[in-house]
Amino acid sequence: MxxxxxxxxxxxxxxxxxxxxxxxxxxxxxxxxxxxxxxxxxxxxxxxxxxxxxxxxxxxxxxxxxxxxxxxxxxxxxxxxxxxxxxxxxxxxxxxxxxxxxxxxxxxxxxxxxxxxxxxxxxxxxxxxxxxxxxxxxxxxxxxxxxxxxxxxxxGLGSFPAFLTSAANHVAADSLHIPGVEAYVFDGADGTQILLCHAKTDADTDEQWRDADEYLAVLEGSYVLRINGMDMELGAGREFVVPRGARVSGRFSAGTRTMHAFRGRSLGRGGA
The missing domain is CATH 3.30.530.20 (START domain)
Structure with missing residues (x-):
């Protein structure tokens, strides 16, 4: 071998x-x-x-x-x-x-x-x-x-490259409200915001109403998206567009990495 x-x-x-x-x-x-x-x-x-x-x-x-x-x-x-x-x-x-x-x-x-x-x-x-x-x-x-x-x-990659995980882009835990998930946020010139998430443990997100369109991509692992009461299991390589006005929550399996892009900036900046 x-x-x-x-x-x-x-x-x-x-x-x-x-x-x-x-x-x-x-x-x-x-x-x-x-x-x-x-x-x-x-x-x-x-x-x-x-x-x-x-x-x-x-x-x-x-x-x-x-x-x-x-x-x-x-x-x-x-x-x-x-x-x-x-x-x-x-x-x-x-x-x-x-x-x-x-x-x-x-x-x-x-x-x-x-x-x-x-x-x-x-x-x-x-x-x-x-x-x-x-x-x-x-x-x-x-x-x-x-x-x-x-x-x-x-x-897999197992983690994001170090150049993406600087302290300047780290989202403070109290801004994200997802215990067990590390996140890094990037602001686009046109107001778009991209969030990278890495679940260190199994984790659940609170239910929220989306006030803007969201693009979701699962890079590694498994993520369950609950949208308007319906569960959708998304494995590595799956993409989904969450429309504005949807009621959503999510469930990360440990080790899962996801990317979320929002039309507009919904997260504040926090320190590492």
Whole structure:
């Protein structure tokens, strides 16, 4: 099974891959640590001493370098370092004449997991080709897109990207009246208002009369819209337009993320 798996550990998630390789740990270790070998499969050039505690820099062909730190260096068994807030861990377990490669990463931002899983999946495919001595498959846009869609369907984003959840846009709890739901509001130049909601627990909204049209989209999870006494269960990807004058309430399942757009501004600004 070459696909990555995702588990929740405390307040973070861990992405994990396992690959069985027909090569001794010593050979795979060189592919993981030596500059000339990394060039065959790793997405950046790594500069820095190969010893625990060393500062690392990651260089792409374009753009500013990234920073990290080498935390564990135990040849040919365990390698662990950080890269721009992500923790990367490589473990080699001997199996007969070969070894089991266990790669885990703790991403700094949950919303990047599906994207990261796709990228690391391709990197590991190229690593396998490198140690086997066969040409790397190269970048296949169609395959990348299909694999990314598969990971996105399995993992979802799990949260909104950090740039959408700044304190300046956070809705104060007493303005929203939905315990257990985090929300962020954005005001359009034409008076339209967009509200992003993320339910941390199961939650119910109070019944309200809509004084303006509302566009509702369920991004992840499940949301039950009660409109004029009728329940409508909306799963991920469903959209609905609530007309002005409707009597509405809603029920979030834990983990659900929704987007609401209003014709007019109905929410005040609050601090985080």
């Amino acid at each position: 070459k696909n990555g798996t995702l588990t929740t550990k405390g307040n973070h998630v861990e992405l994990r891959f396992e690959r069985r390789l027909a090569h001794a740990p010593e050979k795979v270790w060189r592919a993981l640590t030596e500059t000339q070998e990394l060039a065959h499969w790793f997405p950046a050039r790594i500069e820095g001493a190969r010893k625990a505690g060393a500062e690392l820099q990651f260089f792409f062909e374009e753009g500013a370098p990234g920073a990290g730190k080498l935390l564990v260096f135990e040849p040919p068994r365990l390698l662990e370092y950080t890269w721009e807030g992500d923790l990367l861990r490589w473990e080699l377990v001997p199996e007969g004449k070969g070894c089991l490669l266990i790669f885990t990463t703790i991403p700094a931002e949950r919303a990047n997991v599906a994207r990261d899983a796709t990228g690391w999946h391709f990197c590991l495919d190229n690593l396998e080709a490198a140690v086997d001595g066969t040409p790397a498959a190269g970048f296949d846009k169609a395959r990348f897109s299909a694999l990314n869609a598969e990971y996105a369907a399995r993992f």
